[in-house]
Amino acid sequence: MEKDPEGLFARLSPEGQELSPVIYRHLHPRATRATVLRMAESRPYRATGYVCGSFRKPISRCLGPDEPR
Amino acid sequence: MDWLEALGGRCVRLNGDDIEGRAALRFEVADGEVSLGFAAGGFELPLSEIGAVWFRRWLYERRHERVDLLDPAADNHTLHHELRRHLSLESRRLSDFIYSRFDHLPWLSHPRRSSLNKLDVLQRAARAGLATPATLVTTEREALRHFCAERGTVITKPIGEVDAFVEGEVSHFLFTTALGLPEIDALPERFAPSLFQEMVDKVYELRAFYLAGELHAMAIFSQNDEQTRVDFRQYNRRRPNRNVPYRLAPELAARLRGLMDDLGLETGSIDLMVARDGREVFLEVNPVGQFGMVSRPCNYQLERKVAELLLRKEEDGKRP
Amino acid sequence: MISEAGGGGEPVFALFACCIPVKGARRSTLCDVQRGSFQFIPNGLYEILTEHAGKTAAEIKAAYDHEYDEEIDEYLEFLLRHEFGFWCDNPAKFPPLDLTWEAPERITNAILDVDARSDHDYARILAELDDLGCKALEVRCFHGCALAELRAILEAARYGRLRSIDLLVGDGPELTPEALADLAARHGRVSSVVVHSAPEARRLPPSRTGVVVEYWTERIGSPSCCGKVHPGYFVVELETFAEGQRHNTCLNRKISVDARGEIRNCPSMARSFGNLRETSLHSALAHRDFAALWSINKDQIDICKDCEFRYLCIDCRAYLKDERDLYSKPSKCAYDPYTAEWRSPAERPAPAGIPKGAPE
Numbered sequence: 001m002e003k004d005p006e007g008l009f010a011r012l013s014p015e016g017q018e019l020s021p022v023i024y025r026h027l028h029p030r031a032t033r034a035t036v037l038r039m040a041e042s043r044p045y046r047a048t049g050y051v052c053g054s055f056r057k058p059i060s061r062c063l064g065p066d067e068p069r
Numbered sequence: 070m071d072w073l074e075a076l077g078g079r080c081v082r083l084n085g086d087d088i089e090g091r092a093a094l095r096f097e098v099a100d101g102e103v104s105l106g107f108a109a110g111g112f113e114l115p116l117s118e119i120g121a122v123w124f125r126r127w128l129y130e131r132r133h134e135r136v137d138l139l140d141p142a143a144d145n146h147t148l149h150h151e152l153r154r155h156l157s158l159e160s161r162r163l164s165d166f167i168y169s170r171f172d173h174l175p176w177l178s179h180p181r182r183s184s185l186n187k188l189d190v191l192q193r194a195a196r197a198g199l200a201t202p203a204t205l206v207t208t209e210r211e212a213l214r215h216f217c218a219e220r221g222t223v224i225t226k227p228i229g230e231v232d233a234f235v236e237g238e239v240s241h242f243l244f245t246t247a248l249g250l251p252e253i254d255a256l257p258e259r260f261a262p263s264l265f266q267e268m269v270d271k272v273y274e275l276r277a278f279y280l281a282g283e284l285h286a287m288a289i290f291s292q293n294d295e296q297t298r299v300d301f302r303q304y305n306r307r308r309p310n311r312n313v314p315y316r317l318a319p320e321l322a323a324r325l326r327g328l329m330d331d332l333g334l335e336t337g338s339i340d341l342m343v344a345r346d347g348r349e350v351f352l353e354v355n356p357v358g359q360f361g362m363v364s365r366p367c368n369y370q371l372e373r374k375v376a377e378l379l380l381r382k383e384e385d386g387k388r389p
Numbered sequence: 390m391i392s393e394a395g396g397g398g399e400p401v402f403a404l405f406a407c408c409i410p411v412k413g414a415r416r417s418t419l420c421d422v423q424r425g426s427f428q429f430i431p432n433g434l435y436e437i438l439t440e441h442a443g444k445t446a447a448e449i450k451a452a453y454d455h456e457y458d459e460e461i462d463e464y465l466e467f468l469l470r471h472e473f474g475f476w477c478d479n480p481a482k483f484p485p486l487d488l489t490w491e492a493p494e495r496i497t498n499a500i501l502d503v504d505a506r507s508d509h510d511y512a513r514i515l516a517e518l519d520d521l522g523c524k525a526l527e528v529r530c531f532h533g534c535a536l537a538e539l540r541a542i543l544e545a546a547r548y549g550r551l552r553s554i555d556l557l558v559g560d561g562p563e564l565t566p567e568a569l570a571d572l573a574a575r576h577g578r579v580s581s582v583v584v585h586s587a588p589e590a591r592r593l594p595p596s597r598t599g600v601v602v603e604y605w606t607e608r609i610g611s612p613s614c615c616g617k618v619h620p621g622y623f624v625v626e627l628e629t630f631a632e633g634q635r636h637n638t639c640l641n642r643k644i645s646v647d648a649r650g651e652i653r654n655c656p657s658m659a660r661s662f663g664n665l666r667e668t669s670l671h672s673a674l675a676h677r678d679f680a681a682l683w684s685i686n687k688d689q690i691d692i693c694k695d696c697e698f699r700y701l702c703i704d705c706r707a708y709l710k711d712e713r714d715l716y717s718k719p720s721k722c723a724y725d726p727y728t729a730e731w732r733s734p735a736e737r738p739a740p741a742g743i744p745k746g747a748p749e
Binding site for chain 1: 225226227228233234235236237238239240241242243244246248252256260261262263264265
Binding site for chain 2: 405406407423472475478481482483484485486487488489491493494495522627631
């Protein structure tokens, strides 16, 4: 669990701090993009990246195992 | 949507974005007939043809709340805030109006009933015979200390929804957090009203999707992972938690059904925790809960069930 | 570690429902359809997990007259460590996964072959695929395809229901990494681009949206290159695992148009259900026999039925070990489940031509 001692709460004004519920002292900073993608998992199956995750198997299988992956 | 088409229905998807101006919006009242038109995909939507409405989410992230409205950016914060406030209001008025055009139709579920108050829900849950975590809303450090002494480890969470403050590349999340005595002692004697609950010593969590009387439950094992131990929404993508189908005991299912009836909800996702002592503790209901999270790992085919329900509703709605 | 839950009575060991054991002739697999991986387990452990499911550790040991106590402890420790199972107080509350497979689309995936002599009406093909609900398309160009032609195909798909398009194209001077990255950026549905017959093998880092662009030296001149079987093509996914219980994981809900416009189950199959010039995809699909092969799953195929990979492997009914036997294993599979060995490349059969016999 990432806590942020120098976090947002410390940057609030005295009045701001007074008006904040306790949970503001324990905010969790995360990269903004991570949240948008969190439900999308793309798995690197062979040569294809199934971006949308809606079709997860190879349609044809033409390329051989001897070639580098 | 694919199921709706496969089962013989026709449907169209309206996103919050479409209203915001991403697609050209045309809404006309002429000679008593009302129609909605959107440029994307080029279709017209005569209201008279709509049979049922399925409400998922609406304008989760409003564009005007994210961008700099003034140029040069935000030298005058108050003015910026004023502009934003009004834009939000305008957006809201339009949404309300559009919803009201569909008032006469069957909904799954109506947004008016969808804004639940967590504290109210907890109380109703207790009345329905469900175990709920001991909860305290207070401004007093002393009351909190006392609560902690009685209940053990305490967690704090927002009274409303989990939210985040976006600051460019970083977002500050209001995840549920555990508080130890040192953190409590560091608090001022008095603070803004905050919500605290006893931390349930959980073995695993449950998420059940409720759809017109039926419950479809899934167990979530997150104990192994420090990151998700307190709040399973802090997903660990590299080693996802275990999500498996779960069979609810009939009495528990009946009580949950009673709660959903009391709240007037036909659908929603219900979160519970199973404690070490076997107690199944109710946490909250999300009326527009995403069922994909439960349907996919458990292969419950909920997409099909929702489609079938919508078509049934449309049929029922047509009968005089 | 997950510790044992409280309450009266000894807890029993339970597998998570998403961890499914599959028995093979020499060894078994434990397929984790949630995390997308599998482990080999000995058949002895398979027996414990199936015949002795729902028993406590003590009961399991007793069932083997305490001759394997140490091994059993090791097995359980292994399973717990990898989070394949847990100590369970109430196994009745944890049902197994329902492996029913259903999809609303009449066709879920399609192959479109193109060569230098092809004359496809892309707009029409894509519109017909849309009507059938097709989600995923693979376009295979055997020649060095011009960028303009690829663009034409992608443009035709722009407003349709396709969710992913995989491109397999022959190398050409226009197909630079930048050009392909640009193409993928403009057409969000593209999920992968593989350039074959390239002078040098290359794999570019995935784009921001996860699109992979690769260059292979292998030459793909015709459909006969298809049908390969090896672990790189295994899919450990609930959807495919479920599909494989009753359906053919390659041909199920698949339709294809070959380079001459013939409509087949796949371009490598002998039987044609019409040519696009006169026949629509819809009417080809409506033919009585079109879906005949869709329900041949691995459990019906000789040798494959005893293979521990059978629900992970994408089957091929076009290139068969015995051309006259529809239920023989894929010719390009070099694995022998009776010895648990992969034959060396030298022993692997050469790619077969298009089979002569039509399916019954």
